[in-house]
Amino acid sequence: MKDSLVLRSRIQAHPDSRCWFLAWNPTGTLLASCGGDRKIRIWGTEGDSWVCKSVLSEGHQRTVRKVAWSPCGNYLASASFDAVTCIWKKNQDDFECVTTLEGHENEVKSVAWAPSGNLLATCSRDKSVWVWEVDEEDEYECVSVLSSHTQDVKHVVWHPSQELLASASYDDTVKLYREEGDDWVCCATLEGHESTVWSLAFDPSGQRLASCSDDRTVRIWRQYLPGNEQGVACSGSDPSWKCICTLSGFHTRTIYDIAWCQLTGALATACGDDAIRVFEEDPGSDPQQPTFSLTAHMRQAHSQDVNCVAWNPKEPGLLASCSDDGEVAFWEYHQPAGL
Amino acid sequence: MVGGGGGSGGSGRGGLLENANPLIYERSGERPVTAGEEDEQVPDSIDAREIFDLIRSINDPEHPLTLEELNVVEQVRIQVSDPESTVAVAFTPTIPHCSMATLIGLSIKVKLLRSLPQRFKMDVHITPGTHASEHAVNKQLADKERVAAALENTHLLEVVNQCLSARS
Numbered sequence: 087m088k089d090s091l092v093l094r095s096r097i098q099a100h101p102d103s104r105c106w107f108l109a110w111n112p113t114g115t116l117l118a119s120c121g122g123d124r125k126i127r128i129w130g131t132e133g134d135s136w137v138c139k140s141v142l143s144e145g146h147q148r149t150v151r152k153v154a155w156s157p158c159g160n161y162l163a164s165a166s167f168d169a170v171t172c173i174w175k176k177n178q179d180d181f182e183c184v185t186t187l188e189g190h191e192n193e194v195k196s197v198a199w200a201p202s203g204n205l206l207a208t209c210s211r212d213k214s215v216w217v218w219e220v221d222e223e224d225e226y227e228c229v230s231v232l233s234s235h236t237q238d239v240k241h242v243v244w245h246p247s248q249e250l251l252a253s254a255s256y257d258d259t260v261k262l263y264r265e266e267g268d269d270w271v272c273c274a275t276l277e278g279h280e281s282t283v284w285s286l287a288f289d290p291s292g293q294r295l296a297s298c299s300d301d302r303t304v305r306i307w308r309q310y311l312p313g314n315e316q317g318v319a320c321s322g323s324d325p326s327w328k329c330i331c332t333l334s335g336f337h338t339r340t341i342y343d344i345a346w347c348q349l350t351g352a353l354a355t356a357c358g359d360d361a362i363r364v365f366e367e368d369p370g371s372d373p374q375q376p377t378f379s380l381t382a383h384m385r386q387a388h389s390q391d392v393n394c395v396a397w398n399p400k401e402p403g404l405l406a407s408c409s410d411d412g413e414v415a416f417w418e419y420h421q422p423a424g425l
Numbered sequence: 426m427v428g429g430g431g432g433s434g435g436s437g438r439g440g441l442l443e444n445a446n447p448l449i450y451e452r453s454g455e456r457p458v459t460a461g462e463e464d465e466q467v468p469d470s471i472d473a474r475e476i477f478d479l480i481r482s483i484n485d486p487e488h489p490l491t492l493e494e495l496n497v498v499e500q501v502r503i504q505v506s507d508p509e510s511t512v513a514v515a516f517t518p519t520i521p522h523c524s525m526a527t528l529i530g531l532s533i534k535v536k537l538l539r540s541l542p543q544r545f546k547m548d549v550h551i552t553p554g555t556h557a558s559e560h561a562v563n564k565q566l567a568d569k570e571r572v573a574a575a576l577e578n579t580h581l582l583e584v585v586n587q588c589l590s591a592r593s
Binding site: 104148149192193211238240256282358359389390410411 | 543564577
């Protein structure tokens with residue numbers, strides 16, 4: 087496990103405040119960061135160093151909690167505690183706020199674009215998940231308000247290939263939603279975590295979902311379609327989701343984020359104990375009861391809580407992380423020999 | 426220890442106080458300075474007494490009294506490990522249905538966040554068995570995103586700052 091995760095560089099991205107979240111653009115050439123200073127910064131490489139290409143500072147009145155790039159890479163969405171989601175259009179190094187999505191009653195905690203690029207989801211402390219449709223004229227319309235959770239919703243993420251939405255909540259559950267007719271419905275509730283679920287990540291195939299929680303565990307859930315070979319019961323035509331693996335005993339504090347590399351399948355976690363960990367599925371493990379091993383453990387990855395980890399979508403092994411100390415770090419991950 | 430019949434007076438809110446006759450406790454004296462503390466060469470490690478000194482004078486939101494005087498905070502309910510950079514403070518609301526419990530917990534948390542080195546992990550929770558909604562209050566206090574958002578609310582921040590201000 088030694089040297090499987092190596093630091094490449096560190097930048098002070100949000101001075102005197104915390105950096106909450108990071109997002110790589112689809113080509114992996116730019117990294118957007120956002121934080122408690124109400125700003126969004128866009129980082130790119132110049133030679134060997136990371137430099138700030140743009141600062142988006144007039145968009146929000148409060149903390150910017152998350153940012154997300156559209157699949158085409160031309161738009162950036164930002165979710166803020168000011169209850170608004172901004173949509174920024176990229177024009178070379180300039181970003182212009184073209185729309186603000188309003189409606190949530192209080193802090194927006196997350197925003198995510200569907201792979202098709204036509205749908206956007208947001209979620210909030212107001213306990214709801216909103217689905218927005220965007221048309222060819224860049225007009226956004228809310229098409230559904232989903233109030234299934236009973237508490238603050240922390241994160242939303244779309245399935246990599248299906249129009250399936252997942253949400254994580256302070257109510258300790260994960261919920262899944264799909265379109266039915268011209269509305270959206272909650273089609274599954276995943277119970278098992280014993281405290282707030284902070285983040286979610288689908289595996290590259292979309293068959294499995296990883297969740298991380300304040301209960302210091304990671305859970306892996308698998309989708310079972312009706313009529314599946316394993317005999318997992320389904321209700322009607324909706325798939326069932328079952329928890330097939332729990333990673334416990336590795337994290338000593340709340341796990342704030344989890345990222346599943348779409349290139350290599352490695353799973354990275356961001357933890358309140360200042361560490362970054364990487365897990366890989368053991369070769370030959372049973373798909374219905376997989377086992378994962380810890381392949382990297384970077385203690386003191388940052389001087390305070392790690393809030394986010396993000397795998398570069400094009401460069402295998404390149405991982406970015408950010409922290410309450412305002413720093414962003416870049417790491418190189420190499421799968422240890424013998425795995 | 427002085428008991429019973431203490432201040433029922435002016436928190437300025439008008440109307441009924443939740444706990445009109447709180448028990449009032451005597452303040453412990455100033456801490457005597459030891460030779461080790463005078464010595465510049467010996468690094469000061471943070472201990473329970475130091476944490477207690479930080480939070481003892483926080484004002485209760487309702488009464489003109491400190492958390493120490495109301496026995497809401499006690500040194501014995503503070504656990505510190507300087508090498509591990511952890512602090513745990515258990516606070517005891519004066520009555521089991523105290524609606525100020527979250528605000529009191531938040532004030533303690535803010536005081537520690539502003540005073541301690543950033544390496545510290547702080548856990549502020551209700552003394553087990555002393556409040557009807559202790560799980561709900563503890564969960565909110567432990568959620569740093571909720572705390573951060575709450576402190577961006579100017580009105581709430583003002584109320585917290587009032588609890589933290591020194592009484593003249």
